[in-house]
Amino acid sequence: MERKKGRAFKSFLKGFVITLLVLVPAYIGVFRFATAKAEEKVAPAPRETQEVSAEVTPKNYNMLFLVKEEGTRRLIGASLIRFDTRNTRAVACALPLDTVLLSDKRPVTLKKLYESGGGDKTGECVSDTLGITLSGFVATDENTLAEVVDTLGGFPFLLEKDFSVKNADGVIVYTKYAGSSRLSGNDAAMLLLHAGEVNENGVYLRERLLEAALGEFGRGDFAAGLSEAYSGAVNKIETDISLSGMYALTKAANSIRTESGISVTVARLEGKKEDGRFELSEAACERINELFGTRAAED
Known part of the structure; x- marks a missing residue:
């Protein structure tokens, strides 16, 4: 009986990976899942003996997704994504890699923060600096992303040059x-x-990639893509989201899948770039709070 449960959970875990990665063509690292106990971690083994508890599913989720270059700590993509289980809306916001955050009251870019402090520290600083609550953080590399995109059959995109x-x-x-x-x-x-290499900081292209991938999230054949998830992805994910948190998140993501897709809002942030740093404008910070902060939670 335990062996059957173990196989079923592994299958669920693969589906969870695809659910996350299809939401963004990129982005993964790790913080706490809001409904899970802080001490619950994804233990590397044995997964067969772990229990998955069905917790109350929150109405909405804020996720930080990061992508790094394989074999390095070089960050190449970062995004915030919010989706609401009460409807078919999703919000996406690509974060410039040189966005200035505060770490121990000192300014540091998002890219340098991840490369020196890892996902936990990055998630903490994104949350504190932007004043939003994050449900979780996930991180992977570009080649893992490529495998997932191919598993789902790719997605349409207009390249402008x-x-x-x-x-x-x-x-x-x-x-x-x-x-x-x-x-x-x-x-x-x-x-x-x-x-x-496409423009000054690559943000515009990343936003459009994100928008295109999100538009594919609700395709009718998405469920088939989940069943084709490859087992190797589980070992390439950096995360501290608990097992019960994974269960609740996957259940929520699946609940907004529709035949016609989901309504996607892609926010583009204003700011000033100087000396290799991107300072978010006051309007950008207000926009982030509107989409991902307390006001969004009250909608």
């Missing part, structure tokens, strides 16, 4: 021409990995 990537010798190793096409996992990973 030709995109090329050169190696250290100046040789072009990847090209994607402007126009509408269905992005493969490799396309999504390359655009994300080299987004900074």
Whole structure:
């Protein structure tokens, strides 16, 4: 009996991974899940013996998603996503990697914070600096993302100008021409990995990638994509979301899936970039609170 439960939970865990990654073409690291006990962690083994408790599902979730370059701590994508279980709305906001946060009352960029302090510290500072409550943080790399995108059949995207990537010798190793096409996992990973080469900070491209991926979240064949989740993803995820938290989050995400998709709002933040740092404007901070803070929770 225990073996059957273990296999069922592993299957659920794979589905949870895809649920998270399809929401964003990118972003993963870890904090606490609001409805889970702080001491509950995802133990590496044995998963078969762990119990999953069905907790009361919150009405909405704020998640921080991070993507780093495989084999390094180099952060290449960051986003906030909020979805509401009472309707089919979702809100997404790409965070510039050079956004200034406060760590122990000292200013530091999001990118440097993650690369030096990891996901826990990053989540804590994002929450404190922006004044929002985070339900959880998840982080993965661009190649894991690519596998997930391919598992789900890619997603449509309009590239506004030709995109090329050169190696250290100046040789072009990847090209994607402007126009509408269905992005493969490799396309999504390359655009994300080299987004900074498209404009000053790559934020606009990341936002549009996020919007396109979210638009695919509600496809009728999404459930089939969940069942095809690959087992390797579980070992590539950095997270401290509890097992019961995973259960509640997956249940909530599944509840807003519809045949026609979900209504997505993508917020673009105003700010000032100077000396390699992006200072959020007062209007941007108010917008974040409106979408992800206490006012959003009261809607």
